Amino acid sequence: MTINNEKISRQTMLALLAAALLSFTGILTETSMNVTFPELTRIFNVSLDTVQWITTGYLLMVTIVMATTAFLLKKFKSQRIHLFAAIAFVIGDVMCATSPTFSILLTGRLIQAIATGLSTPLMFHIIFNKIPAGRIGSMTGLAGMVISLAPALGPTYGGTVSSTMSWRMIFWLILPIIVISWWLGSHYIRIDPVGTGSFDILSLALLATTLFSMVFAVSKAGKYPVFSSAVVLPFLIGLIALGLFIYSDTHGSSQLLDIKILKWLSTSLSAFTYFVLQFVNIGVSFLIPVYCQYVLHTSPFIAGLVLLPGSLVGAAISPYAGHLADIKGYALPIILGLISMTLGGGIFFGIQSLLTAWIILLVYSFLRFGFNMGFSNTISNAMLNVPEQYTADVNSFFSMLQQFAGSIGVGIMAAVMAISQNNGTGNLAARSFIGGRYDFLLATLLSAAALIATIINFRIQRRHQSPQTN
Template sequence: MSATTQKNPASAGGDDFSLKAILPPLMAIIVGMIMVILDSTVVNNAIPKLVEYFDTDLKTIQWTVTGYTLALSAVIPLAGWLTDKFGSKQIFMITIALFTIGSVLCGIAQTPEQLILYRIIQGLGGGMVAPIGMAMVFKLAPPERRGSIMGVLGIPMLMAPAFGPVLSGWLVDSVSWHWIFIINLPIGIIALILGYKYLPKSDRHSAPHLDVIGMCLAPIAFSMLAYGVSEGGTSWSSTSTLTGLIVGGVALILFIIVELRQKQPLLELKVFKSSDFTRSIILVWIVQLALFGAMLIVPLYLQGVMHYSALETGWILMPQALCAGIGMPISGRLFDKIGARPLAFAGLTAVSVALFILSGISVDTSLWVIILCICIMGLGMGFSMMPLNTHVLNSAPRRLVSRVTPLTTAAQQVVVSFAVAGLTGYLTSQITSHAASAGANANPLDAVVAGYGDTFFLSACIATAGVALTLILRKPRQLKEEDITGGENPDPAMMVGH
């Protein structure tokens, strides 16, 4: 460690550790992650206004979302190598700066093509913020306190999406759509100042090998799969959908083959040899399939069937995030004592119950029933997501944490895309099916509501499968002395990388 490298709070023993010691660097990471997560939610509410302002169609403006998502998924796999090469603090600061610059450019865009291009620039910066930030937070605390710290980190990760639609609705209606992007400028500056001052410095390391083939295949695989899934929301049999899925699938297979043969892989896929890791990450994917798909369906129902505005929908959804925020720190503290298995079981059971209730939805269902269900889902999310994510990291060898975090983040990005596009496509097909079987004299709204009920039922079944899988979840076998002495693991002062 260089003489100028700040002391890492995690190097202190568990008895000497305190949240106050890591609060400044933790705040730098949280502010940066909030900015990126907020931006992922605010644009959806502004789509109709952007169509009107640029005098274009929805298909064109939708690329402001699709292009951003593609850029996110393309750069996530590069986070591990870049932090190994240049240090986590340096790359984290660069990505925040790039995202902030992209935000300002979006705010002054004059054409839809410019806005799409600038959103891609945003995505190139924002894609690495989450994996790098989570790996840094993971190494800020000693093993016995990681659950609590990850629980604290989880609060803004869930609160930001809740306030995003509300903030977007207010800015678009009361100020201007430009400000949903320009508002990132002061937030980005604050994150850069905090990061420069408080993030522990990490030395640069010479990377003996750059996985060029993997570096080329990974963006192709993840971006084309994301593109195919995005297009699949309209039609799973269209040429664009099939092209994206086939090209992305072939690239992904080649990428896996290359990575398994590399001595210095871009993503450490050998970690899947750990049965504990594999079981826990599959469970995380199931939770995301059930939760994130349903989180899209609920606002669609509120706006499309119950005719609430986007701003009103944001306020209605807020209790869900508040309940998740309540559950996060509680589950974090309990994780340190009892592990992930009972928490994941309780959380997923709550989600399953809420979704099964929503599957019986009808035109006469009260708004309060929906609010109750989404609150239960929020608590379930709060009790399951962060313990499972922490369990995934604990299941991997500590020396591979910097490589595992980009792997899990990239995979989760693709899974969420499949959840959103898959459930949207299922919803559309079920509505069409119910309308066709009901006949010409039936109330069209009944077919729509029945389609939503079927979609909630599918999500409930997925969540129930997750409940069953929690029963085989085990506490990872770890050598405690490796976390104390370091063994072959990296210096704890290094947030990510060697």
């Protein structure tokens, strides 16, 4: 058992704060603009399908940038990476706040996404390089609180600001936080690069094509038949690009990230679990406000507010989950979390006809308890089960996977809801009820699959027990 009274220096804590502030603010803006979509369609005279790329494009850019961090963290000083990210966020933020056209708003969002894509892996990089082994679980729990709380608070923040002031103030109000992060990072982030190598631009292009094509195909599935060319063609392009990316990354002279980390079955199972956790978390966070408005006929404010208690529960439990892992090992909190998520999804599905805003609030809080028990502990467990030279690759891959899971989770659950609304029978509420039922079932089945994968994973780890995994 590890010792948990190891000291963490003041410099390390302030370095973590710098990265966490930038990461939190970036993730907050991922979902804060969702509530402004109807207003933006009127202001910029564009369709809702176009406006939604403010969020989808943001998530994709974050995912693509995260894929580069394994190289960047090995090649450049962490202080310079943070400085670049902070400057990029300020530039993008001001562009969004002053944008006269939709194209400038979208461009600003994509520049902001570059900052978020760098800051989140940087936060974990600081943890795994500066935090004593016996405190890693607790600190990744705090990092998980940042990652999981921010997107759930986004709709509440965006809705409150846009309804009381202006949607542009969503960007102006967060600017001082970035300036503080900028100052802290320039003074306290101190991690030197640990490797060399050339950058694989071909692999990055292929990965970007893969991610964009997959999300684009999913976005079209809600409007067109699943087996239509509008859906199948981009999906096939994504599969081809994925195959070429794998070949390029494993056979080229340079690597974007070392996907050979997946040769360890334990890492692959952890990656699947991590993907499912974020898929269900972000997907259900999208689904519930939509379900409340279409089926329960609540106001947009109430629909967003239903998520807030669960977000606070998750934020409170995340540090404890990491502390529990430090004391008892990672198996207990991760398995307990996935049991809670499976039960939460099952309750949504099983008593759907009885759901009210209050019941949804309670069940969602239970589901978020499970998510935060398992989320950060999953990446910590994966990191401690690979040789040290692969930790940057695990960090980059899991961070990228987290963002892709969120974007594809929203896309698939939105597509399922749209298919039911466009092709079902009865009024809109009845059709939305059916779409919600399929989505709740999907969340339950995926959580159960991740639970099984996790149980298998820890059985494998016990057979190859080492002091690091205790």
